[in-house]
Amino acid sequence: MEFERALFRIHQRALDSEALRQARFGAEKGLPWAIAALALCLWLLHADYVGQARCLPAALRRAGLWNETAAAPSFPEDALLSLVLVEGDELLHMRLRMPETGLPAAPAIREPGVHLGAKNSTVFGAAAEDSEPPRGVITSYRFAFDREVIHLKESVRRGHHFVVHNLSLSERCLTPSPALSDSFRLLDAFDGIVINELAYTFRSRGFLERREGGTDIESWAWSSEQVEVASPLKGRSLMSSAVRKGLVLFKSTATVFLISALTGVFIRVAVNGSAVLMFAMAIVAQSVGAHAGRLSIGVLSRSFPWIGVYAEVLRRGRRSLWPLLRSHTVFLFIQTFAYLACNLAWRFILYRKSSPEGFEERIFSFCSTLELYNLLFVRSVGSARVFPKLTTACMVWLHFYVFCSLYPFHSLALTLCTACCAYVMVYCLNHFEEPALRADSFSHTTPTAVHPRALYMPQLSPSWTLESAPLWTMFYPPDPPSEYAEEALRHISNEEYLMP
Numbered sequence: 154m155e156f157e158r159a160l161f162r163i164h165q166r167a168l169d170s171e172a173l174r175q176a177r178f179g180a181e182k183g184l185p186w187a188i189a190a191l192a193l194c195l196w197l198l199h200a201d202y203v204g205q206a207r208c209l210p211a212a213l214r215r216a217g218l219w220n221e222t223a224a225a226p227s228f229p230e231d232a233l234l235s236l237v238l239v240e241g242d243e244l245l246h247m248r249l250r251m252p253e254t255g256l257p258a259a260p261a262i263r264e265p266g267v268h269l270g271a272k273n274s275t276v277f278g279a280a281a282e283d284s285e286p287p288r289g290v291i292t293s294y295r296f297a298f299d300r301e302v303i304h305l306k307e308s309v310r311r312g313h314h315f316v317v318h319n320l321s322l323s324e325r326c327l328t329p330s331p332a333l334s335d336s337f338r339l340l341d342a343f344d345g346i347v348i349n350e351l352a353y354t355f356r357s358r359g360f361l362e363r364r365e366g367g368t369d370i371e372s373w374a375w376s377s378e379q380v381e382v383a384s385p386l387k388g389r390s391l392m393s394s395a396v397r398k399g400l401v402l403f404k405s406t407a408t409v410f411l412i413s414a415l416t417g418v419f420i421r422v423a424v425n426g427s428a429v430l431m432f433a434m435a436i437v438a439q440s441v442g443a444h445a446g447r448l449s450i451g452v453l454s455r456s457f458p459w460i461g462v463y464a465e466v467l468r469r470g471r472r473s474l475w476p477l478l479r480s481h482t483v484f485l486f487i488q489t490f491a492y493l494a495c496n497l498a499w500r501f502i503l504y505r506k507s508s509p510e511g512f513e514e515r516i517f518s519f520c521s522t523l524e525l526y527n528l529l530f531v532r533s534v535g536s537a538r539v540f541p542k543l544t545t546a547c548m549v550w551l552h553f554y555v556f557c558s559l560y561p562f563h564s565l566a567l568t569l570c571t572a573c574c575a576y577v578m579v580y581c582l583n584h585f586e587e588p589a590l591r592a593d594s595f596s597h598t599t600p601t602a603v604h605p606r607a608l609y610m611p612q613l614s615p616s617w618t619l620e621s622a623p624l625w626t627m628f629y630p631p632d633p634p635s636e637y638a639e640e641a642l643r644h645i646s647n648e649e650y651l652m653p
Contacts, residue, residue, distance in 0.1 A: 156428075156456050161605035164530055168587050177579045184576040191569040195562060202346050203561050204384035208326040209350040216320055226355055229316060233303065234296040236351075237321040238343060240289040291324060292343060293364050296351055300360040300374060322350075340564055344509070348373055348560045352380045373507035375559060383559040398557070405552035408503045409545060416520040417627055419492040420528065425621050426485035428457040429478050432464065436474060459620040508555070509563050519571060520548070526578055532600040534607050534633050535585035540577060547573045597634035609634060 167173055213219045213226050220227040228234070297303045302315065310317075327346055328334040337343050344363060351359055352375055362372045382397075389397070435450050450468070454461025460481065467474055500513045523544055531540050551570040554561060589607065592599040598607045608631035 157605045158602050159456060160529055161532070161600065161602060164532060164586070164600070164605075165590065167530070168582065168590055174587075177583055180579045181576070181583055184572055184579070188569065188572050188576065191565065191572060195565050195569055198562055198565070199558075203349055203558050204353060206350045206352075206354040208322050209320075209354045212320050212322060213354065216318065218318060228318075228355065230298055231302060232297070232316045232318060233310075235317055235319045236294045236296055236347065237319075238291040238293070238327075238347070239321050239323055240291060241323060241325055291338065294347060295362045295364060297360055298355075298358055303360060303362055341509070342562065342564070344371070344373075345560050345562060348375075348507070352559055353384065356380055356386060371510050373560070375507055379506055379559055383557070401556045402549070402553055405549045405556055408552050409548045411499070411503070412517065412520050413524070413545070413548070414628075415492065415495055416517065417524050418624055419488065420521065420524045421624060421627060422488045423485065424528070425457075425459060426481055426488065428453070428460055429481040429485070431457075432460060432474065433478050436478075462620070507560060512563050512567070515567060516551075519567070519574075523574065530578075530582060530586060532606045533585045533589035534598055535589070536581040537608050537631070539585070540581050543577045544574050547577070606631075607634070608632065609637060 210219070210226070213228070214221075218227050219225075295303050305315070309315075324334050324343075327343070327350075328337055337346070348361060351361060357377045357380070358375065360372065360374045363370045432450070432453055435453055439450070450464065454465055460477070463477055464474055467477060496513070496517055504513055527540065531537055547570045551566055554566050555563060586600075589599055594601050597604065597609075600607050610626070610629055610631045
């Protein structure tokens with residue numbers, strides 16, 4: 154209980170701070186405009202770039218890699234495409250190593266927005282990789298239908314006469330606006346655009362690798378089924394579209410539930426287990442004769458009774474506390490390892506398609522932030538009703554958006570979701586938590602030091618007064634005080650009157 158009261162004091166001081174109060178109300182006024190701007194940008198960019206190819210088909214057609222009869226690319230299964238994104242409309246000059254047959258290269262053709270290194274010519278080995286990086290190159294990629302083709306050694310590719318086609322795309326073709334191009338460079342959004350260009354030009358499986366200075370920076374892979382499911386060539390009926398979106402919504406909801414539940418359990422374990430570090434610090438301070446103050450063993454035992462009860466038993470028996478502290482530390486380490494292992498496993502189970510590097514980690518970190526906010530600041534009845542529902546809806550929308558498309562704008566969608574959740578946070582603080590804190594302190598709906606939260610659940614075991622409640626109580630829904638008889642809450646009122 155002392156620990157909950159310590160958290161309540163943090164909550165109280167944060168709401169009493171005038172500087173934080175002005176920042177909260179300022180954020181409440183400014184965030185809706187930011188959310189509207191982000192939503193508009195996401196809608197426009199998604200409509201223009203996701204699930205379609207704008208420039209690559211024209212580049213392949215001019216390079217002689219297009220079958221006009223079939224209206225489809227004519228690209229060998231075992232070939233490798235060296236794709237370079239260049240600035241503006243400038244032509245990219247590349248040194249090509251021609252076949253041993255001596256076939257002359259056709260002159261390079263300059264077209265507005267689309268440029269190619271060689272027309273109707275192929276390159277053995279890795280000519281583009283051996284050349285010096287030309288000026289004006291934004292980024293370079295290597296693409297093949299199969300990952301093994303890209304990962305072959307250069308000597309093997311040269312010895313078996315694997316073909317490398319060199320193409321360059323101008324940023325002016327992909328992004329007509331200079332401001333938009335600068336934004337894409339800043340946010341590394343060109344990767345997603347290139348993935349959509351390749352996936353919906355070939356409509357087949359693929360493996361893409363981004364390179365800088367001859368080093369592999371990041372890679373993505375997709376299957377033909379993922380391409381077709383996200384945006385079918387012939388479209389789909391209204392019924393099948395509704396069924397698919399319903400399944401995606403179910404998957405998104407299940408994903409958010411699993412991630413938030415796992416994160417909540419870990420936060421609960423980490424908060425309970427990390428108290429052992431304070432006991433260790435108190436013992437060290439006591440052994441060296443330093444003044445511990447509030448960090449004394451007695452104060453800590455009252456603040457963290459789930460450790461303090463056993464510590465007091467050992468102290469009265471004049472036994473060492475280190476075995477107890479060691480066991481709690483090992484348990485915390487094992488739980489941390491299990492949490493990280495679950496994160497790694499769920500990246501392959503729940504997010505079974507390519508995404509920007511670190512995207513899943515950012516989602517887990519954001520869920521941890523929401524759980525910590527819930528631990529510190531969700532105390533009134535209004536916040537408990539609104540905050541979990543709205544933040545869950547935002548997270549479900551984020552996953553629904555990501556799962557519906559092959560490779561949408563992940564970072565922009567996560568930023569929009571974060572802004573929406575931040576608005577929910579400040580709204581709950583301004584309109585629920587602060588008024589509840591200023592209300593009648595003897596009301597059971599007012600968070601106070603005696604009852605730090607205005608929600609209650611039955612005390613199903615008398616041991617909960619000394620130890621923390623078991624982990625399964627995380628999923629037991631609390632109730633407002635109106636759900637309990639006055640007699641059940643009388644001991645709380647008596648304790649309120651006895652508080653100094």
